[in-house]
Amino acid sequence: MFGVIARGLGDAAALSEARAMLAQAGVDTVTSARALDHLGAPGLTDSENLLLGFARDTLWYQPAAIQRRARAVRDRLARPEFIEALGVCSLANAVCRLSAAVVEP
Amino acid sequence: MAEWGLGLALVALAGSIGLWLRQRARTSELTARLRAATVDLQRLQQSCARFAPATVVDRLLTDGAEAAAERKEITALFADVVAYTSLAERLEAPVLARILNGYYQRMSDAISEHSGHVSTFIGDGILAYFGAFEPNPWQSDDAVRAALAMRRALAGYNRELGAEGLPPLAIGIGLHRGMVLAGLVGTRERMEYACIGRTVNVAARVQALTRTHDTDILLTDAVRERLDPTFQLAPRPAAPIKGIAEPIVTYTVA
Numbered sequence: 001m002f003g004v005i006a007r008g009l010g011d012a013a014a015l016s017e018a019r020a021m022l023a024q025a026g027v028d029t030v031t032s033a034r035a036l037d038h039l040g041a042p043g044l045t046d047s048e049n050l051l052l053g054f055a056r057d058t059l060w061y062q063p064a065a066i067q068r069r070a071r072a073v074r075d076r077l078a079r080p081e082f083i084e085a086l087g088v089c090s091l092a093n094a095v096c097r098l099s100a101a102v103v104e105p
Numbered sequence: 106m107a108e109w110g111l112g113l114a115l116v117a118l119a120g121s122i123g124l125w126l127r128q129r130a131r132t133s134e135l136t137a138r139l140r141a142a143t144v145d146l147q148r149l150q151q152s153c154a155r156f157a158p159a160t161v162v163d164r165l166l167t168d169g170a171e172a173a174a175e176r177k178e179i180t181a182l183f184a185d186v187v188a189y190t191s192l193a194e195r196l197e198a199p200v201l202a203r204i205l206n207g208y209y210q211r212m213s214d215a216i217s218e219h220s221g222h223v224s225t226f227i228g229d230g231i232l233a234y235f236g237a238f239e240p241n242p243w244q245s246d247d248a249v250r251a252a253l254a255m256r257r258a259l260a261g262y263n264r265e266l267g268a269e270g271l272p273p274l275a276i277g278i279g280l281h282r283g284m285v286l287a288g289l290v291g292t293r294e295r296m297e298y299a300c301i302g303r304t305v306n307v308a309a310r311v312q313a314l315t316r317t318h319d320t321d322i323l324l325t326d327a328v329r330e331r332l333d334p335t336f337q338l339a340p341r342p343a344a345p346i347k348g349i350a351e352p353i354v355t356y357t358v359a
Binding site: 007008009010037038039040056059060 | 239240241242243246331333335
């Protein structure tokens with residue numbers, strides 16, 4: 001989700017970090033590239049693919065789109081997972097926007 | 106002497122209170138005017154956001170219209186109703202208008218649902234952009250998903266029209282990706298947000314090729330190259346289009 005938001009905002013530094021984190025977590029490069037390029041990959045679970053789309057919809061702060069997708073995500077995740085997803089998206093959006101201000105191009 | 110000093114202090118205190126009250130009233134008045142101006146500005150920005158991206162509206166307000174144009178990569182979608190002229194000749198104007206409005210609404214919803222923005226309705230045609238308003242690295246996938254959603258929406262709409270004894274609509278959709286100049290164009294009296302460049306023209310001409318290839322959706326190599334491999338594409342024979350020297354290969358999508 002962090003990688004999707006970094007890619008959507010064009011934040012190269014955060015995207016590089018996200019790729020490194022995915023590799024450390026054992027996600028192969030083909031799967032991570034496919035997930036970041038197309039918001040889904042065959043090697044990921046249904047929930048993971050769903051969350052990538054949700055992360056993308058949080059990029060431009062359009063409440064209607066965020067709420068519509070959030071309801072769909074909420075119905076398919078356990079409550080703690082859903083809250084974690086909201087937290088990750090919020091944090092990733094903040095970090096990627098701030099990194100554009102502090103990281104040299 | 107002490108009484109005189111006390112009186113002077115009271116006068117000074119009363120004067121200070123008066124000044125403070127006047128200043129407070131003035132501050133309240135200015136705050137109210139500032140709030141009203143902010144509400145007006147927000148309303149203006151919301152109205153403008155229906156016609157141009159928020160970032161463009163912000164730049165327009167700070168830098169003026171000339172500064173609000175930039176080169177960017179977008180995917181253009183051009184849709185057109187097949188045999189519209191004969192349809193228009195057969196139907197009464199109010200019926201035709203109702204059919205077209207229902208068509209526009211359903212197609213616009215399908216485009217918006219997939220992060221696209223309808224730029225304009227050109228007669229019975231629809232021009233939409235993906236990646237023009239905000240950067241969108243997934244614009245090819247979005248545009249093809251929107252085209253597929255338009256196909257499904259039209260099938261549903263045709264069932265509704267059939268139930269009323271009205272003729273079905275058929276559409277052609279062309280998709281192409283490339284660089285454009287995006288920004289506000291027009292005169293001082295009338296401006297609109299538009300994407301200018303060969304990309305948009307090619308999308309329109311690829312749409313016209315749907316008749317040649319007897320299909321409803323066609324996309325170019327520029328779209329296919331960045332497309333999710335799970336889409337099922339089938340190439341069509343290279344065909345010439347106006348403005349491009351070599352015949353181009355296009356792809357249908359299932």
